[in-house]
Amino acid sequence: MPDLTTLGQRMRYFRTRSGHTLGELGDAVGVSASQLSLMENGKREPRLSLLSAIADHLQIPVSELLDDTPPSERAALEIELERAQSGALYAELGLPMLRPGRSMPDEVLTTLVGLHRELDRRSREKIATPEEARRANTELRARMRERDNHIPEIEQLAEDVMRDVGYERGAVTHRMVALIAQRLGFELVHVGDLPHSARSVTDLANGRIYLPPASIPGGHGLRSMALQAVAHRLLEHRAPADYAEFLQQRLEINYFAAACLMPRAQAVRFLTQAKADRDIAIEDFRDxxxxxxxxxxxxxxxxxxxxxxxxxxxxxxxxxxxxxxxxxxxxxxxxxxxxxxxxxxxxxxxxxxxxxxxxxxxxxxxxxxxxxxxxxxxxxxxxxxxxxxxxxxxxxxxxxxxxxxxxxxxxxxxxSQCPDASCCRRPPSELASRWAGKAWTSAKVHAHIFSPLPSGTYPGVDDRELYEFLEAHGASD
Incomplete structure (x- = not known):
C-alpha cells in the first residue's frame, strides 16, 4: 500500500479523468461522497475491497490505485507541500496549513514547494556545524556503550552475505566483494576523478559503485569502501534527515564492512582460541x-x-x-x-x-x-x-x-592522575617560574574546528560536484 496521501491523490486523479463526481462514484461503490472525499484527502484509509470496487467501476487495474508514485507532476507537488507543512520545521513557524485547491495556479504551488525546500536546506545548513557533530557523536557513543559496541542484527546480515558468496576463512578477496555488489545489481568501477568530498559514489540509475583507482596503503581500503556502499542498500538507508542520522548511518555501514571483512563466526573462533592460549594480540588478528x-x-x-x-x-x-x-x-x-x-x-x-x-x-x-x-x-x-x-x-x-x-x-x-591538571598539563613549578612571561609562541590552529560542514544532501559532500561527476560518467557510456 502507498501512503494515504499518495493513494488519495491517485484515487482523485483516476476519478476526475473518468469524469465522475464524488457523489457519482460514491453511489456506484456504496459510500457517501463525504467519506470518499476524506479518502482522497488522505484522511481515511479505504478497505481493499472498496479499492477493488472503485477500480472496477473506473475500468482500471487495482494496481493503478496502489502504485506508490504520484499520478502527475501537480500531484507530486501537492504531496510534497502537505508533507512539508506536516513537519516540525513548519510547525515551529506557527502558520496555518495551506491546502492547494484546484484554483491554485501551478506556478504558485511550485513557488510554495520551492520555499519549503529552501527552508529545509537552510535548516540543515544551520545544524551541520562542528558543535552539532560533537553533540550527535557524543550521544551515539553513549548508545553504543550501552550495547557494548555490538549490533547483532548487522552481524547476522553480514554473516548471511558472506555465506552466500562462499566465504569460509582467511582474508576476504576483492572478487568476493565484487560478487556481493553484483548480486545486488551493482558493478564496481574504479575512477580517478571522484568528487573531492566523496570516498565512493553509488549510481542507482545505472547500477554502478565508483571507487578510487588504488587501495589505501597497508590495508583493506577498497574492499571496505565497496562494502560500505553496498551496506547502504542492504540496510535500506535513505537521505539522512539530520546530522545524527548521518552519523548513525556511517556507523552502521562501517560496522557492516568490518563484519564482512572479519566475519563473526570465524573471528570469534580465532579470538576464543587466542584467549584459551592466553595470547590475544591485535597484530595477529589483523594479519x-x-x-x-x-x-x-x-x-x-x-x-x-x-x-x-x-x-x-x-x-x-x-x-x-x-x-x-x-x-x-x-x-x-x-x-x-x-x-x-x-x-x-x-x-x-x-x-x-x-x-x-x-x-x-x-x-x-x-x-x-x-x-x-x-x-x-x-x-x-x-x-x-x-x-x-x-x-x-x-x-x-x-x-x-x-x-x-x-x-x-x-x-x-x-x-596517571588525569584529569587532575597537576598530573601532566601544568609545567613543573621551577620551569614555570623561570620562563613565565619570557616566551612567546605562535600556536598551530586546527582549521577544521572553525569550518562548518558542507551542507549538501549528505553532510560533507558537495551536491554540485557529485551530480556533475555522475552526469559526466553517465554521458560517457
Missing part, C-alpha cells in the same frame, strides 16, 4: 584477516564483550595527544569537554597511546600497565603514519583481564 591494525582493533571492540566476556577501551590518538576516535566500557575516564565530547581532547602523557611514540622500534605492539584513579589497565599500542602525521591505536583492558594478552609480562608501568 589473520588481512586488514589494517585500526580495523582489527575496532572489530575487537565489537566482539570482546559480547563473545569473550571482556571489558575494554579503544583509542586512536594523534602524535599531539589529541583523540580522533575513542570507545570504552571498562571504566577508564576519557578526557571530555563540557558537552561530553571526546574528539580533539588531549589524553594523558603517561598513557601508552602517547608513550608509545617515544620508542625507537615500532614494528611490533607496545605494552604498558597504567595506574589511573579508576584502576590499573593493561594497554597494547601500535603506532602508524598517515599522510600528514603519526597516530597510535590502543586496545586496553582492566588489570584482571591482562592475563589473556600477549605482552602481559611487560615491565613498563606508568602512573
Amino acid at each position: 589473520a584477516f588481512g586488514v589494517t591494525h585500526e580495523a582489527a582493533a575496532l572489530r575487537f571492540t565489537n566482539l570482546a564483550t559480547a563473545h569473550l566476556d571482556m571489558r575494554l577501551h579503544f583509542l586512536r590518538v594523534g602524535d599531539d595527544g589529541s583523540v580522533a576516535k575513542a570507545y570504552e566500557n571498562d571504566g577508564l575516564r576519557l578526557p571530555t569537554d563540557v558537552t561530553g565530547g571526546v574528539e580533539g581532547q588531549i589524553v594523558c602523557r603517561y598513557w601508552s597511546a602517547r608513550t608509545a611514540f617515544a620508542r625507537t622500534n615500532r614494528t611490533t605492539e607496545f605494552y604498558q600497565y597504567t595506574d589511573t584513579p579508576e584502576g590499573t589497565f593493561f594497554e597494547s599500542t601500535q603506532t602508524g603514519t598517515s599522510a600528514s602525521s603519526e597516530f597510535s591505536i590502543t586496545i586496553g583492558v582492566p588489570f584482571a583481564e591482562s592475563k589473556w594478552f600477549r605482552g602481559r609480562e611487560a615491565s613498563r608501568r606508568e602512573r
Whole structure:
C-alpha cells in the first residue's frame, strides 16, 4: 500500500479523468461522497475491497490505485507541500496549513514547494556545524556503550552475505566483494576523478559503485569502501534527515564492512582460541584477516564483550595527544569537554597511546600497565603514519583481564592522575617560574574546528560536484 496521501491523490486523479463526481462514484461503490472525499484527502484509509470496487467501476487495474508514485507532476507537488507543512520545521513557524485547491495556479504551488525546500536546506545548513557533530557523536557513543559496541542484527546480515558468496576463512578477496555488489545489481568501477568530498559514489540509475583507482596503503581500503556502499542498500538507508542520522548511518555501514571483512563466526573462533592460549594480540588478528591494525582493533571492540566476556577501551590518538576516535566500557575516564565530547581532547602523557611514540622500534605492539584513579589497565599500542602525521591505536583492558594478552609480562608501568591538571598539563613549578612571561609562541590552529560542514544532501559532500561527476560518467557510456 502507498501512503494515504499518495493513494488519495491517485484515487482523485483516476476519478476526475473518468469524469465522475464524488457523489457519482460514491453511489456506484456504496459510500457517501463525504467519506470518499476524506479518502482522497488522505484522511481515511479505504478497505481493499472498496479499492477493488472503485477500480472496477473506473475500468482500471487495482494496481493503478496502489502504485506508490504520484499520478502527475501537480500531484507530486501537492504531496510534497502537505508533507512539508506536516513537519516540525513548519510547525515551529506557527502558520496555518495551506491546502492547494484546484484554483491554485501551478506556478504558485511550485513557488510554495520551492520555499519549503529552501527552508529545509537552510535548516540543515544551520545544524551541520562542528558543535552539532560533537553533540550527535557524543550521544551515539553513549548508545553504543550501552550495547557494548555490538549490533547483532548487522552481524547476522553480514554473516548471511558472506555465506552466500562462499566465504569460509582467511582474508576476504576483492572478487568476493565484487560478487556481493553484483548480486545486488551493482558493478564496481574504479575512477580517478571522484568528487573531492566523496570516498565512493553509488549510481542507482545505472547500477554502478565508483571507487578510487588504488587501495589505501597497508590495508583493506577498497574492499571496505565497496562494502560500505553496498551496506547502504542492504540496510535500506535513505537521505539522512539530520546530522545524527548521518552519523548513525556511517556507523552502521562501517560496522557492516568490518563484519564482512572479519566475519563473526570465524573471528570469534580465532579470538576464543587466542584467549584459551592466553595470547590475544591485535597484530595477529589483523594479519589473520588481512586488514589494517585500526580495523582489527575496532572489530575487537565489537566482539570482546559480547563473545569473550571482556571489558575494554579503544583509542586512536594523534602524535599531539589529541583523540580522533575513542570507545570504552571498562571504566577508564576519557578526557571530555563540557558537552561530553571526546574528539580533539588531549589524553594523558603517561598513557601508552602517547608513550608509545617515544620508542625507537615500532614494528611490533607496545605494552604498558597504567595506574589511573579508576584502576590499573593493561594497554597494547601500535603506532602508524598517515599522510600528514603519526597516530597510535590502543586496545586496553582492566588489570584482571591482562592475563589473556600477549605482552602481559611487560615491565613498563606508568602512573596517571588525569584529569587532575597537576598530573601532566601544568609545567613543573621551577620551569614555570623561570620562563613565565619570557616566551612567546605562535600556536598551530586546527582549521577544521572553525569550518562548518558542507551542507549538501549528505553532510560533507558537495551536491554540485557529485551530480556533475555522475552526469559526466553517465554521458560517457
